[in-house]
Amino acid sequence: MNVLVWLAAILFILMIVIGGKKGARSFISLFLNFGVILLIILFMADPNANPIILTIIGCTIISCINLFFINEVNSKTKTAFLSTAITIVILLIFINLVTKITMIQGFGEEEIDELTIFSLYIGVDFVKIAASVIIMSTIGAITDVAISITSPMLEIFIQHPTISRKDLFKSGISIGKDILGSNTNTLFFAFFGGYMALLLWFKDLSYTIGEIVNSKIFGSEMITIFSAGIGIALIVPIASWINAYYLVRSREKNIK
């Protein structure tokens, strides 16, 4: 039998044993997200479609799955969703600019040898696709940070119902700071692991530092790592502010 089927089956069993119903939902969410990525790829293959707009739509659906399907529709997930959307748009503007000036789109000379049988002139905009790849790599982490901030903030709000908006915002930031380190770490290692083969290739062919730094693959990898870090950091104040604003306003409404 296939390795992937085995691994998926083991993951499914473990998730159900440890997570029960929520574990099953988490497993299904992986499948749904895979479906969304496939659809995005198929739509992006159409030269008339704008990959950036497709990415925004895709990210919206993915954060719906990650927030509303795995958890439930409530004030925590709603504010997390809103802050994810805002962060994605800000990050997308930044990354779109970055991919344009650094010219890291498409394929590097290390990859091109295996692709010589293909026609490269396929009419789709690889610069925009590169931007959307970077965003898609971090969307999982961004929704994770968002929900990890809004949900303890609600706990604090319930325990101290008279807390001011400013204090609530501050507590959100301090929660965010704590998870900032571990979340950036998660992504760093994921990318390091994914690019182990490439790093070995650089070492084997004894690339100089100058060649590595300027090469397209390494550049795009570094930009992905940095953008992921920026995204994770940016959502901390955004989610804290939106959640503080929302919670305090709902309290004021209740008093009236």
Place this chain on the structure above:
Amino acid sequence: MNVVINRFKKMVLKRFFLYSTIAICFVTSMLFVQFNYSFYDRPIAKIIEINLIDSVKIVDMHNNRDQLFTQQIIAEIKNGQEKGQQIHISNKYSTSGAYDHAFHVGHELFVSIDKKKKDSGDLTGSIKDVKRDKYILMIMWVFIFVLLLIGKKQGFFSIISLAVNALLLSFALDVYVNNSTISLLWICGITIILFTVTSLLLVNGFNEKAYAAIVATLIGTFISLLIAYLVIWFTAGNGLRYEEMSFLTRPYEIVFMAGLFVGSLGAVMDVAITMSSSIFGLYEKDNNISTKALTKSGLEIGKDIMGTMTNILFFAYISGSIPVIILYIKNHTSLSFALSMNLSLELARALAGGIGIVLAIPIGLYTSIYFVNRKRHKL
């Protein structure tokens, strides 16, 4: 009163010192990459003039429409023997830009210079690569500033831990490349212990919380690796298309396993530290809390993070393959072939990482409880 003022002054001084160090690093590094031409062996040319001389609409054998442009570039050589001379280069690019670039005045390129000169005495040559170092550095600084601004001390520590881990990995690979007799898995095993210890101690300090997380991380990663290894061995790697890594001159199964090892480590660490800090948090709030209550709330927390954590890894791995899958599809390969060729390794990584994450929940829970109980007995 004076003491307070002095302490305040000291703090301001310290902060001022820190800020100015960062500012100096920023300015000098930015200046350095602007003018580092002489540090490169390869000739660098800066574009001073561009003429678009041709544009053709093309249709390839799969009916994909694209447009090809030819530009004539005049650039000035910035280093080496030909410094200051002008070079003529022609560049072809397409609107899709999969393996070509549209250049503009001001771009800097690595070029190779032809031996034969033109009749007019000007140099000719071809483009090798784009000089990207200053942009990469700029983005790195944006990253550092955003992390410092929002994360303050924690942001600083995560930057340090990233740098230390990157150096460690580079060093470990150097050891592997230079000593072919040592197995990569052994090197990775030792590096992983170092990674875990440095990252967790750096962020959390020396305390039981961190020790519990370290133990849980190591057990979790090794068990998930064992599972992945057994599955691959049992199925003889059926379904994994190593062709993606075919450029390697090394046994790619081992390289793949090592990458899998390192890749899931961060996520497992994250789960382990979340579990141990919440268990210790519960214990500190109520010293008499029963083991049963700890287990129950620990499992609840674990259930909450399981889904989003597996999704983090999933997206981090899968997204990178989007461009190449699009290329396959547009070249009329079947979807299933495009996916199995380009996603099998990524999916295996994501799934194995997911197994590590899920396993880290009970392992993290029980090691933390063990450490809590040990602390209780000591009191």
